[in-house]
Amino acid sequence: MQSYIIKGGEKLEGEVEASGSKNSSLPILAAAILNRGKTILENVPNIHDTKIMLDIIKLLGCEIEEDGNRVIIDSSSIENYEIPDELMRQMRSSVILAGAILARCKKATFSYPGGCDIGARPIDLHLKSFKTLGINILEENGEIFCDSENMTDGVVTLDFPSVGATENIILAATLSGKTIYIRNAAMEPEIVDLQNFINKLGGNVLGAGTKDIKIVGTKSLQKNIEYKIMPDRIEIGTLMCASAITKGNIKIKNVKIEHILPIVYKLEEMGCEITLKDDDITVIAKNRMKACNIKTMPYPGFPTDMQPIIATVLGVSKGTSIIVENIFENRYKYLAELKRMGAKVTIEGRTAIIKGIKKYNSAKVEATDLRGGAALILAGLNASGKTIISNIGYILRGYENIDKKIRKLGGNIYTREGE
Numbered sequence: 001m002q003s004y005i006i007k008g009g010e011k012l013e014g015e016v017e018a019s020g021s022k023n024s025s026l027p028i029l030a031a032a033i034l035n036r037g038k039t040i041l042e043n044v045p046n047i048h049d050t051k052i053m054l055d056i057i058k059l060l061g062c063e064i065e066e067d068g069n070r071v072i073i074d075s076s077s078i079e080n081y082e083i084p085d086e087l088m089r090q091m092r093s094s095v096i097l098a099g100a101i102l103a104r105c106k107k108a109t110f111s112y113p114g115g116c117d118i119g120a121r122p123i124d125l126h127l128k129s130f131k132t133l134g135i136n137i138l139e140e141n142g143e144i145f146c147d148s149e150n151m152t153d154g155v156v157t158l159d160f161p162s163v164g165a166t167e168n169i170i171l172a173a174t175l176s177g178k179t180i181y182i183r184n185a186a187m188e189p190e191i192v193d194l195q196n197f198i199n200k201l202g203g204n205v206l207g208a209g210t211k212d213i214k215i216v217g218t219k220s221l222q223k224n225i226e227y228k229i230m231p232d233r234i235e236i237g238t239l240m241c242a243s244a245i246t247k248g249n250i251k252i253k254n255v256k257i258e259h260i261l262p263i264v265y266k267l268e269e270m271g272c273e274i275t276l277k278d279d280d281i282t283v284i285a286k287n288r289m290k291a292c293n294i295k296t297m298p299y300p301g302f303p304t305d306m307q308p309i310i311a312t313v314l315g316v317s318k319g320t321s322i323i324v325e326n327i328f329e330n331r332y333k334y335l336a337e338l339k340r341m342g343a344k345v346t347i348e349g350r351t352a353i354i355k356g357i358k359k360y361n362s363a364k365v366e367a368t369d370l371r372g373g374a375a376l377i378l379a380g381l382n383a384s385g386k387t388i389i390s391n392i393g394y395i396l397r398g399y400e401n402i403d404k405k406i407r408k409l410g411g412n413i414y415t416r417e418g419e
């Protein structure tokens, strides 16, 4: 098992480039299955989750070529329509492949993804939406068998603006030959990226980024296309917070400001000086941050994925902050590790009350999940002394070369095998 060894106390200063978005790459890799031609994707982050997704689409019959952050997918002949159970369990979000496989093969077999480190992660909204559209679903011993031969035109109204369910419906609808509307759709930028990819492929999706999406499904799509994945707004937010927690001065290149406005506003409220020039954002933290309150909400509200990360900055800010996690029911596990570094936190249900301390104490801690693990890196950078973070496999799922990026900014972080 790998660990990070961090010798904290350094200010992070300099320039760094954001990687491509994990949460946009995954649905677009699934969408490549819709194409009978060749898809070239640029800016795909080299992380564990994209590797799993590529393993699955290889098993379905696609030819894959990888060259750094470029992925070439030839999905002219898809033979298999089953997502293997062990890969479903490794990555819950592989459920969005179901929509793409259904579109292409008219059948899909997959298992219940099961809960994970931040909550139950049910897929009831996905299945309910499929049923509304005439997709036949049989569930037996944890396996789900879908068939979309009798798919109909329809309107799906989501009880909750689920990102994955919105993506799954768009994918299933694209080759259905039907006209499908989604009401109360998720509005995240990753949905817009998916729409842009599908439309470049020759599909017809309208309204992504709003609550109302219309898909005019066609019978098949075949085009050799190139597409560049959008930058990762959560990695960018993480690097912004790394500046805030080390009184740093960081310029992050390749940013889409409209994707990160809620993070910008909060960090400005906490005392950061933030400037933007072209696609570069500079975050300067001259002094210790001030406390502020956070409520996570669906986009364009404050993103839940940034909750552990900004909470860690608030843990060493002046004053008391109140955080309400409205999206996932179990996203405070990292706080137990942060308490080992001195954090003063009480949790009441979905609310965390954080009383700022001057500085974290270095300690031996364990990553509990992807974003909670990234939060511990920031705490280690703030603490003087040596912090060891074990279980960093969680972090490697969603951050490309995060240790290299931090070293480039003057941080002292190294990977050690075996801890």
Ligand code: EPZ
Binding pocket: 022, 023, 024, 026, 093, 119, 120, 121, 122, 123, 124, 125, 126, 127, 160, 161, 162, 163, 164, 165, 186, 304, 305, 327, 328, 329, 370, 371, 398
């Ligand atoms: C996506 O997950 C992201 N993952 C998550 O990022 C992100 O936190 C989440 O959207 C919210 O923004 C990817 O894009 C790969 P949801 P997803 O469906 O699609 C409940 C990260 O750290 N729900 O919007 O799974 C669900 O339990 C990850 O990069 C149902 O109840 O999120 C949760 O409480 C973590 N039934 C809420 O909705 C369903 O059928 C939001 O889930 C589906 C979801």
